Amino acid sequence: MGNKMPSLEEELFPSTPGKFKIERSHHMNRQIYRCFTSSSTVFLWTLFIIALTASYISFQSFIDSGSRYLSASWGGIQWEKQVRSSAQIHRHGGMSVLVTGAAGFVGSHVSTALKRRGDGVVGLDNFNDYYDPSLKKARKALLETHGVFIVEGDVNDAKLLAKLFDVVAFTHVMHLAAQAGVRYAMENPHSYVHSNIAGLVTLMEACKTANPQPAIVWASSSSVYGLNDKVPFSESDRTDQPASLYAATKKAGEEITHTYNHIYGLSITGLRFFTVYGPWGRPDMAYFSFTRNILQGKPITVYRGKNRVDLARDFTYIDDIVKGCIGSLDTSEKSTGSGGKKRGPAPYRIFNLGNTSPVTVPTLVNILERHLKVKAKRNVVDMPGNGDVPYTHANISSARRELGYKPTTDLQTGLKKFVKWYLSYYGYNNGKLVN
Ligand SMILES: O=C(O)[C@H]1O[C@H](OP(=O)(O)OP(=O)(O)OC[C@H]2O[C@@H](n3ccc(=O)[nH]c3=O)[C@H](O)[C@@H]2O)[C@H](O)[C@@H](O)[C@@H]1O
Numbered sequence: 133m134g135n136k137m138p139s140l141e142e143e144l145f146p147s148t149p150g151k152f153k154i155e156r157s158h159h160m161n162r163q164i165y166r167c168f169t170s171s172s173t174v175f176l177w178t179l180f181i182i183a184l185t186a187s188y189i190s191f192q193s194f195i196d197s198g199s200r201y202l203s204a205s206w207g208g209i210q211w212e213k214q215v216r217s218s219a220q221i222h223r224h225g226g227m228s229v230l231v232t233g234a235a236g237f238v239g240s241h242v243s244t245a246l247k248r249r250g251d252g253v254v255g256l257d258n259f260n261d262y263y264d265p266s267l268k269k270a271r272k273a274l275l276e277t278h279g280v281f282i283v284e285g286d287v288n289d290a291k292l293l294a295k296l297f298d299v300v301a302f303t304h305v306m307h308l309a310a311q312a313g314v315r316y317a318m319e320n321p322h323s324y325v326h327s328n329i330a331g332l333v334t335l336m337e338a339c340k341t342a343n344p345q346p347a348i349v350w351a352s353s354s355s356v357y358g359l360n361d362k363v364p365f366s367e368s369d370r371t372d373q374p375a376s377l378y379a380a381t382k383k384a385g386e387e388i389t390h391t392y393n394h395i396y397g398l399s400i401t402g403l404r405f406f407t408v409y410g411p412w413g414r415p416d417m418a419y420f421s422f423t424r425n426i427l428q429g430k431p432i433t434v435y436r437g438k439n440r441v442d443l444a445r446d447f448t449y450i451d452d453i454v455k456g457c458i459g460s461l462d463t464s465e466k467s468t469g470s471g472g473k474k475r476g477p478a479p480y481r482i483f484n485l486g487n488t489s490p491v492t493v494p495t496l497v498n499i500l501e502r503h504l505k506v507k508a509k510r511n512v513v514d515m516p517g518n519g520d521v522p523y524t525h526a527n528i529s530s531a532r533r534e535l536g537y538k539p540t541t542d543l544q545t546g547l548k549k550f551v552k553w554y555l556s557y558y559g560y561n562n563g564k565l566v567n
Pocket residue numbers: 312313314352353354355404405406407408416417418419433434435436443444445493520
């Protein structure tokens with residue numbers, strides 16, 4: 133009877149203090165030991181899993197960056213040095229400009245002009261093969277002699293854009309990278325969406341996140357006027373009837389940039405270029421391909437509008453366009469946002485950059501024949517329904533007032549300069565190819 137079974141409470145908390153002490157500490161030690169051994173196991177396992185995950189992640193990023201460095205042509209200390217040196221400003225109050233499409237026609241001319249007056253310029257170009265990439269490489273080589281470095285990459289590459297803004301605090305972005313050409317949109321519609329829509333959004337995202345945010349000047353197009361028949365075209369005219377997918381993507385670009393201006397305070401200037409031509413031009417354009425065909429004795433196709441009316445364009449010389457671009461950069465006020473947040477209203481501007489004197493396509497051919505001293509073999513056909521508009525004519529009073537834009541080169545003079553360049557670049561002499 134004397135051996136009373138200890139209650140659970142007694143077992144855990146025996147009444148004899150000494151016993152309690154001994155028993156308790158012994159018991160507690162066992163408990164703590166058990167507890168320790170089990171929690172240390174968990175702890176060690178946790179550590180082990182964390183270490184395993186961390187090494188997996190770092191291995192993955194090593195593989196990622198490794199393959200990026202292997203496949204892409206950007207990144208690394210030397211590359212960053214080239215970018216920084218190209219972005220260096222060499223005049224008081226100068227700007228540092230990221231020029232997209234820098235190996236393109238307008239991009240190469242604008243980059244050279246900016247660099248010449250002491251601004252910092254970094255180019256970006258994907259060197260796609262829409263037209264002969266060797267011409268783009270030649271423009272790149274020329275830019276290098278002026279100290280402009282062109283990064284080979286796409287505006288759709290968000291990582292590259294983030295890196296560029298990380299390396300340089302660009303004050304301005306001159307966005308000229310695009311899928312150009314009106315009629316090619318029927319052949320390859322998705323390339324227009326890729327460059328002119330997706331690429332534009334990727335660039336806007338990078339610009340709105342950049343700190344400081346740059347001011348943006350970008351290339352829209354006279355084609356946004358589409359079926360508008362009120363001439364000359366003014367910026368306030370309707371632009372909701374595009375005649376080609378190209379025009380539609382440029383118009384979409386105007387709306388997209390408006391959104392970024394409204395939400396994030398990005399300073400935006402959109403330039404509606406009117407059929408730009410000149411030395412180092414685009415081989416897909418009529419004046420260029422006509423010259424090539426005329427010199428090679430091949431026929432040219434001259435489109436004609438409804439009721440046998442000649443098509444006409446407000447052809448604009450490259451040097452005038454460059455002045456308009458630089459005037460836009462110089463007058464663009466700062467973006468107001470930072471860290472992706474708008475701090476106040478920022479300017480949103482749109483300007484026509486044309487020549488204000490339309491010339492018909494047959495007259496363009498006459499001028500080329502005179503400069504080349506070769507007769508063209510003309511094949512006149514009715515304009516196919518491929519996105520062309522019959523006539524363009526710019527009202528440039530806004531650009532004149534706000535940018536000081538004043539075109540000075542007529543088609544005759546401008547084509548003379550183009551032909552001179554063409555003959556020297558392609559090595560023609562008296563109509564014969566010499567190399
Ligand atoms: O002003 C613009 O915004 C646009 O100007 C040009 O587009 P486009 O005016 O069609 O220039 P070209 O392709 O050089 O054509 C000029 C004229 O020649 C005509 N043409 C073109 C090609 C041809 O083989 N035959 C021909 O008669 C066209 O119908 C057009 O009337 C550019 O190609 C576009 O990228 C630019 O956005």
